[in-house]
Amino acid sequence: MGRAVAVCLVGLVASVAGCQKPAAPANDWSQTTLFGMYEFEVERPPGGPLNLTARRTDDGAGHVDELVDYQIGPRRLRVVNGDLALDDTRRGRVQKGDKIRLTADGRLSVNATERAAE
Numbered sequence: 001m002g003r004a005v006a007v008c009l010v011g012l013v014a015s016v017a018g019c020q021k022p023a024a025p026a027n028d029w030s031q032t033t034l035f036g037m038y039e040f041e042v043e044r045p046p047g048g049p050l051n052l053t054a055r056r057t058d059d060g061a062g063h064v065d066e067l068v069d070y071q072i073g074p075r076r077l078r079v080v081n082g083d084l085a086l087d088d089t090r091r092g093r094v095q096k097g098d099k100i101r102l103t104a105d106g107r108l109s110v111n112a113t114e115r116a117a118e
Contacts, residue, residue, distance in 0.1 A: 027104045034068055037096045038079065043104040048073030077102055084108075084115070091115040 025046040033039045035056045044050045051071040058064045068079040076087055077100070084091045084100070086108050092115055094100060101109045108115045 030072075035066065037098075038068070038094060039099045040068075040070065040077075041099065041101045042070065042072045042077070043102065045073045045104045048104075072102060073104060075102060075106060077108075084110070086115075086117075089117045092118060 027046065028044045028050075029041065030044060030050060031039070031041045032052070034054050042050075049071050050073075053069040054067065056064065056066040064081075066079065066081055068077075070077040078085045078088075079094060079100075082093045082095065084094050086102070086106070091108055092110070094110055098110050099112075101112075
């Protein structure tokens with residue numbers, strides 16, 4: 001009987017130890033300020049792409065063109081002349097000094113206020 005109890009205890013300990021899964025890798029956060037106008041804070045899933053293209057031109061006569069194209073994991077965040085879009089869905093306008101935050105699960109906020117699709 002003592003032998004049966006020992007076998008059961010070893011089996012129980014082995015099964016409990018096997019239940020512990022390693023922690024999932026943490027998401028990466030990236031922060032950048034572009035053109036002295038917009039502050040971006042984006043969360044990228046582990047191993048996901050993070051690509052940024054940004055350009056701003058000013059002809060000196062009051063005509064300014066700007067483009068921010070940000071690929072973060074499966075998400076695409078764009079600002080074109082102040083118009084904000086997430087995954088090709090319009091999310092309103094942004095202006096100088098705005099803080100744009102995107103989480104890995106796709107929640108978008110500007111100045112701590114969530115932005116829904118328009």
